[in-house]
Amino acid sequence: MGEQVRELTVERLLRGVRWAIVVITAVSLVGFALPVLVVGGGAYRSLPHQVAAFALLAVVLVVATSTRPTGVVRWVLVALVVLASGLALTGVHDRFVVSEEEWSFGVVGWFGVLLLLDLGTRVTCGFLAAHVVGSFAYTVWVGQDAGDLAVVTVLVLGYQLPVVAAAAVVHRVAADAAGAARREAETRTAEAVAERLHADRKARYTALLPAVVPLLTDLTEGRADLADDRVRARYAVEAARLRRLFAEQDDVPDPLVHELRACVDVTERRGVAVHLDTLGEHPTPPVAVRRELVDAVTGLLATARTRARVTVLGTGSAVTVSVVADGTPPADREGAVAVSSVVEGERVWVEATWSA
Incomplete structure (x- = not known):
């Protein structure tokens, strides 16, 4: 019973972390990116690119919310997120690359956290680092000041990295709890097996006593006529x-x-x-x-x-x-x-x- 309660608690904890990241990602996309996209039409070189990028991220969010992506599906969704990031970034006029109108920079990272966090902090942080490096490279390539982007990066990662760290701690606690439950189950099984073996040996000895003991007694005392x-x-x-x-x-x-x-x-x-x-x-x-x-x-x-x-x-x-x-x-x-x-x-x- 205690093992089942522990497993349920761990499962609820992990599910709570996942749904918290889903909510943060959805709020970032709908509450922050959508209003910016609606009012920032003049900053965009290609509005259809921006709409397509937003639509791709919305599809990824719906799929990731309805099910937990794994295997090929996970990496297809990651590829869609990267494509949406490219469309949004290249669809902004150069002078607005480091501005509020470039809405994708603070949103794409949350999608990486949502899709990759269960693979570990290294994979998640690798995605965030690749996204930041790509954004810096494009900013420098179009001749914009990367210093402003550095400030924005610190602010964005200041929210994302603590969430990644907290989720990693929760996963470690869940792994420790699962290991403890497994060891407890193995101990109980070993005790049950030992008790069963003891009972079997006792039953065998009890079955032997009435017939074997008299024979051995006669043999040791010389009364047995072989x-x-x-x-x-x-x-x-x-x-x-x-x-x-x-x-x-x-x-x-x-x-x-x-x-x-x-x-x-x-x-x-x-x-x-x-x-x-x-x-x-x-x-x-x-x-x-x-x-x-x-x-x-x-x-x-x-x-x-x-x-x-x-x-x-x-x-x-x-x-x-x-x-x-x-x-x-x-x-x-x-x-x-x-x-x-x-x-x-x-x-x-x-x-x-x-x-x-």
């Missing part, structure tokens, strides 16, 4: 369950097959030949369902004597895990997974199916 096939099978089953639980935390494309491979590895270490095959595409079952699927066949794998074949069959919305081995049939079990078994002599076939 010559008994049934005892060895119990240890093999729990070893496979341990490997599966450890494999649950691995980040792999197919968790079910990965956990089955962990159990197969335990069986292969006993010298049993195991073949694992996958057929078709299958959904990824939840962790609890994967545990049931793997546990359903773990007992048969753990008691296999010479060979076993494990098959994972996917049918789009369902997955089936089957094992054929010369082992001990598993006990009946209930849960979200449907388990069936068939015994033919020394061969046992177990199938566990889950539908998404």
Whole structure:
């Protein structure tokens, strides 16, 4: 909630700066330039040039107000502003170049600020500098006094540059706020992941305690008869369950097959030949369902004597895990997974199916 409030505040702040510049630009064009253009007809070498320049700036203002120009549109609008500046400046008689009748000098800079400020202060100040240099060059070229233009430049930039600086500060504050929000979100995510991992580990240890602790106690106290096939099978089953639980935390494309491979590895270490095959595409079952699927066949794998074949069959919305081995049939079990078994002599076939 706090992050959302911060983002809204930053967005409103940036939007407020933009609309303030829009208002300043519109007031400069309509409130200052238009009255000068209307009453200064005698100062213009070409009145149509002046009207065209004003019309171009008006179009740019409308487009920049209705949307935030980016990409090619932004630079097309900048080119129109430069064209309008050229038309207005060259359309004035030489003796009026440095006068109130040359209305474009104090207006064009605001359009540059409006269009380029979000690109950074360097780009914006570069546009303002290019505009000033161009105006000075034309003034000197037509033989007018550039000293008066210097005074006007100081006055104009005295308004524009503080706005650029203030906007830069606002953008920096917005960037800092966005960075702080991102770091806060990353911290919260890391804490949530850590809590989830801790809960998963605790759940795994809780699931292991009832079966594993008695076996380890019997083994350390010498009560385990490892010559008994049934005892060895119990240890093999729990070893496979341990490997599966450890494999649950691995980040792999197919968790079910990965956990089955962990159990197969335990069986292969006993010298049993195991073949694992996958057929078709299958959904990824939840962790609890994967545990049931793997546990359903773990007992048969753990008691296999010479060979076993494990098959994972996917049918789009369902997955089936089957094992054929010369082992001990598993006990009946209930849960979200449907388990069936068939015994033919020394061969046992177990199938566990889950539908998404």
